[in-house]
Amino acid sequence: MPILVMKFGGTSVATLDRIKRAAKRVGVEVAKGYDVIVIVSAMAGETNKLVGYVSETSPLFDAREYDAVVSSGENVTAGLMALTLQEMDVPARSWQGWQVPVQTTSAHASARIEDIPPANILAKFDEGMKVAVVAGFQGVSPEGRITTLGRGGSDTTAVAFAAAFGAERCDIYTDVDGIYTTDPRIAPKARKLEKIAFEEMLELASLGAKVLQTRSVELAMRYKVKLRVLSSFEEQSDEAGTLVCDEEEIMESNVVSGVAYSRDEAKMTLFSVADRPGIAAAIFGPLAEAGVNVDMIIQNISEDGRTDMTFSCPTDQVARAEKAIEALKDSGDVNFATLDVDDSVAKVSIVGIGMRSHAGVASKMFATLRDEGINIKVITTSEIKLSVLVDRKYLELAVQALHDAFELEKAA
Incomplete structure (x- = not known):
């Protein structure tokens, strides 16, 4: 059977x-x-x-x-x-x-x-x-x-x-009855997706979408397991829910498939760090050992042998990160002037396999946030993802604006 x-x-x-x-x-x-x-x-x-x-x-x-x-x-x-x-x-x-x-x-x-x-x-x-x-x-x-x-x-x-x-x-x-283009509680026009690629779902799960656990999507992608997410409270049909599958099974998709967010983020910056080989390893190795889940990392251009190092982490890990960094300074392994912590930021991300073959996605995202008066603090990218840190008070506005700008309420 x-x-x-x-x-x-x-x-x-x-x-x-x-x-x-x-x-x-x-x-x-x-x-x-x-x-x-x-x-x-x-x-x-x-x-x-x-x-x-x-x-x-x-x-x-x-x-x-x-x-x-x-x-x-x-x-x-x-x-x-x-x-x-x-x-x-x-x-x-x-x-x-x-x-x-x-x-x-x-x-x-x-x-x-x-x-x-x-x-x-x-x-x-x-x-x-x-x-x-x-x-x-x-x-x-x-x-x-x-x-x-x-x-x-x-x-x-x-x-x-x-x-x-x-x-x-x-x-x-x-x-919930499937995977949506974003959280319907924030963007009422959010649309349920019929299909979504493994890679897109993995990015959305890791960026804050809580429908599926990240490790489960990793396993499904590795072993080509067809996943269907659907509600246990609604009448079912063979087309119910959202199918998470190989990219090849999706005939057409929007350039951007979804907007994800993580509300409780913090931005930490080490000012005037000695710019030398191995400095990143000296900082982020002990942070990893302390159980700090570092996400976005930016190193500024060096000037006079000094640089600034910025990274983000969940707000509930800030105390652990501060303790690890101060221990580094006390030991003399990392020399820096000051540590600045901003624990009132949020991460907003757009995800889509169509971003691989379409130019102008980043400029459209940045222009949309600019038009809403939202300042971007940190930017990171991957092949199918763009993430920014913004002030937490602008989180809902940013999600709604990006959902509208990329017309995610419309099917491909």
Whole structure:
């Protein structure tokens, strides 16, 4: 039988009624002739509650026990989903990560999947099981301990299963009905995309779009897994949702496919840094070791052997970055005059595979922001992306203006 992977997020399984609704969708696919692997998240709010229990019990917790606790939310959902399907006379059973087994690294709370041997589940399909309900977000380390994959890990679990089992498609059910050209809460004219290329989705996910987890898109692109994002709360058709697929499967697309944003960004500048070979490594190596996720980097032209170095990072990592940089100065490894921190900026980005072959995209973006009186603080580019830092108070205006300027409400 062909295999379909269906993943249900926390809001889709938040109550017993919603689990029943999700189970009915699974039943429809079984009736079509599929063997189905269902990946479930914990019920909405459950993981936060469990994390709170751990933190309250042990502020400096053992990460192995943290994983044992927080992974239990998915186990509950998997069991309830399997029971619901059995009540519908659909042969189903639940699977925890170690039973499959989902083999991961030993990095507790942020493990990576290394292998998913399909033999155990395929044997049960051969025996008549129609649905394997797998607890997402979890696996087992080489040492035999439960591991978790980090926030959003159930998306990654679903794509990994689709790749391991050669699934026809991986459907991600969530509380939105697809991928939009931007956040509809900011730009009411935002349009749902029928298809989007893996590369575009990867950029959008990494730039702040929260529909899919970045690692899941990376996996899908690497193993050519067709992803479909759709709502668990709306009536479905074969054309529902948004298909994330190879660029070759998209006949025509706009030059720009979407506008993404990240609200909580900070800009940090080291003034008058000694301009010498290895200075960038001396700065950004310790920042990486301190767990600071550096994004945009700009180095000014050197004058009299000194230069300025600017970078951005999430606002909740500023204190960590400041501590690491001050330690560098105290040790004498990096000599600079002052450190300036602006934690009131936001990142706005435009993304599109059409940018590869069209000139004038950057000038149009910059002119649009200029016409709205929005000053650009930092610019970075890639082949299919343009990102700028602006004052946070102009975030919504910038997103709306760019969405209108590139006419994203219109299909190609």
